[in-house]
Amino acid sequence: MRIKHCISILVAGAALLLAAAVPAQTIKIGFMSTYSGPGAAQGDQLDKGVKLYLKLNGDKLPPGVKYELIVRDKVQFLTGLVWTPNAAAIAPLSAEAKVPFISMNAAGVSVPYLSPYFARVSFTLWQSSYPLGQWAAKKFKRVYIAVSDFAPGHEAEEAFTRGFKEGGGEIVGSVRIPLKDPDFVPYMQRIKDAKPDALFAFNPAGRQATAMMKAYGDLGLDKAGIKYIGPGDITTDEELQGMGDVALGVITAHHYSAAADRPANKAFVAAYKKEYGEKLYPGFMAVGAWDAMDAIFHTIREQKGKIDPDRTMDLLKRYTNPNSPRGPISIDPDTRDIVQNEYLREVRRVDGQLANVEIETIATALKDPWKEFNKKK
Numbered sequence: 001m002r003i004k005h006c007i008s009i010l011v012a013g014a015a016l017l018l019a020a021a022v023p024a025q026t027i028k029i030g031f032m033s034t035y036s037g038p039g040a041a042q043g044d045q046l047d048k049g050v051k052l053y054l055k056l057n058g059d060k061l062p063p064g065v066k067y068e069l070i071v072r073d074k075v076q077f078l079t080g081l082v083w084t085p086n087a088a089a090i091a092p093l094s095a096e097a098k099v100p101f102i103s104m105n106a107a108g109v110s111v112p113y114l115s116p117y118f119a120r121v122s123f124t125l126w127q128s129s130y131p132l133g134q135w136a137a138k139k140f141k142r143v144y145i146a147v148s149d150f151a152p153g154h155e156a157e158e159a160f161t162r163g164f165k166e167g168g169g170e171i172v173g174s175v176r177i178p179l180k181d182p183d184f185v186p187y188m189q190r191i192k193d194a195k196p197d198a199l200f201a202f203n204p205a206g207r208q209a210t211a212m213m214k215a216y217g218d219l220g221l222d223k224a225g226i227k228y229i230g231p232g233d234i235t236t237d238e239e240l241q242g243m244g245d246v247a248l249g250v251i252t253a254h255h256y257s258a259a260a261d262r263p264a265n266k267a268f269v270a271a272y273k274k275e276y277g278e279k280l281y282p283g284f285m286a287v288g289a290w291d292a293m294d295a296i297f298h299t300i301r302e303q304k305g306k307i308d309p310d311r312t313m314d315l316l317k318r319y320t321n322p323n324s325p326r327g328p329i330s331i332d333p334d335t336r337d338i339v340q341n342e343y344l345r346e347v348r349r350v351d352g353q354l355a356n357v358e359i360e361t362i363a364t365a366l367k368d369p370w371k372e373f374n375k376k377k
Contacts, residue, residue: 025305026066029296030075030099032090033082041206042082042285045238046104049282049289050080052275057297065305075099076307079292082285084108084151091115098309100316102295104288108151109370112336117309119316119336121295121329122288123255125152125202126370128231129159131342131363132200132253136160136229137167140197144226146187147202149176156202156231159369164200172196182208184215191226192219198227205233205283210242217246227251232356235347238283240354247354250347253362255340256284256326259355268325287325295319295331328365337368 031050033043050069058067078094078101081087087106091114094101103111103120112118136143143164147153153176161171173194175187191199199221203212213235216228228234232254235247258269258281268290272282299315300307317333330339342363345356 025064026068027061027077027300027305027307028068028070028075029077029079031069032078032080032086041238042105042204045283045285046080046082046289048272048276049104049286050293052272052286053290053293055275056271057293060297061300062304065300067300076309077102077296077312079296080104080289081106084111087111087118088114091118094118100299100309100312102292102316104292105285107155109155109368113376116336117313119295119313119319119331121291121331121338123284123338123340124368124370125156125231126159126368127255127338127340127363127366128253128342129156129200129202130163130369131366132229132231132344133160133163133165133169134167135163135253135344135362136198136200137164137169140169140227142170142172142196143198143200144172144191144194144196145174145200146191147174147176148179148182148204148208150179150204152204153177153202155370160200177203179204182211184212185219188215188219188221192221192224195224196226198229201228201230201234203233205236205285206239209234209236210239213243213247213250217244222246222249232256232284232345235345235356236283237281237356238286240281240347240356241279243354247347248349252345252347252356253342254284254345254356255342256287257343257345257356257358258282259350260325260327260343260358262325262327264323265325282325284326291321291324291326291329294321294324330365332367332371335368335371337371339365339367342366 033046082105084106094117095115101118105122107124109124145157147157229251232252235252237258299312302315320330322328327341332339343358344360344362345358348357
């Protein structure tokens with residue numbers, strides 16, 4: 001018994017010495033988001049996605065390596081952001097400081113070109129709107145376009161128009177709606193009077209999506225036979241239940257749906273509901289936050305906690321995840337932008353709840369089409 005006791009002490013002592021030999025390291029991750037104003041709901045989705053990922057995966061780092069999520073001080077990673085203008089302002093600073101910046105949302109197509117230390121795991125509006133335009137050209141002859149008047153809205157309009165016109169479709173009218181406190185009713189009346197086959201719309205998700213949907217229903221565009229289509233921002237999962245029956249039948253193209261039956265997504269949604277409440281659904285921003293944290297943790301593990309910004313960017317360029325809640329994703333090494341599937345979705349009632357049901361994969365492993373059309377020489 002004494003011999004066994006001595007051996008136990010020696011083993012315990014060796015473990016302590018080994019632990020002491022591995023210097024503790026703390027990786028600082030700067031998280032930036034929006035918590036007030038029209039983007040507050042979107043910022044909350046990023047926040048929830050980050051915190052859920054860290055709760056479930058925070059211990060999956062090399063021995064002795066810890067993380068610290070902060071909003072100031074010198075950091076080794078930058079991440080977060082809802083708005084494209086904010087990302088465009090910060091990206092050049094990330095290049096100057098050589099701090100890798102992984103965007104969780106901020107969808108403007110040209111932002112990756114502003115810094116070699118920028119990578120994006122979210123999406124571009126070209127990825128959803130261009131293939132949706134191609135699909136719509138097979139279903140409708142005349143479409144009216146209504147988008148929010150800022151860069152992503154302009155890009156959604158340009159992408160859809162290109163895809164739709166390539167298929168022989170006609171754009172019968174278009175309008176850009178002010179981003180701040182919009183009244184959608186006059187715009188919907190103008191669209192109804194034009195009598196298109198469909199309305200292609202984009203807004204920055206959240207409450208504006210609900211307000212625009214309600215205006216569409218209140219003015220009877222659905223009863224007039226005008227189909228409502230757009231990128232996934234117009235029927236975001238976290239807002240969908242508040243839209244009511246008018247949302248039924250709305251068609252969108254998007255890279256994520258909380259209703260998807262992929263095993264990784266079922267596990268993600270279950271964890272999200274357990275953490276935040278059974279009546280809450282994760283939207284695409286929560287998934288963007290989740291995947292950004294996974295990409296960051298991947299680079300930390302590969303470097304065993306010894307972070308070099310250039311090595312980090314090299315790892316991000318080769319990052320892949322076959323089991324994201326949205327399906328397989330990767331980073332395009334040439335553009336540092338996301339590569340992912342795009343799904344055609346229809347709002348249906350499932351088990352008494354509205355859901356974005358994926359009915360078709362309309363693009364597989366899709367790179368940003370805008371960058372493919374405008375390749376740098």
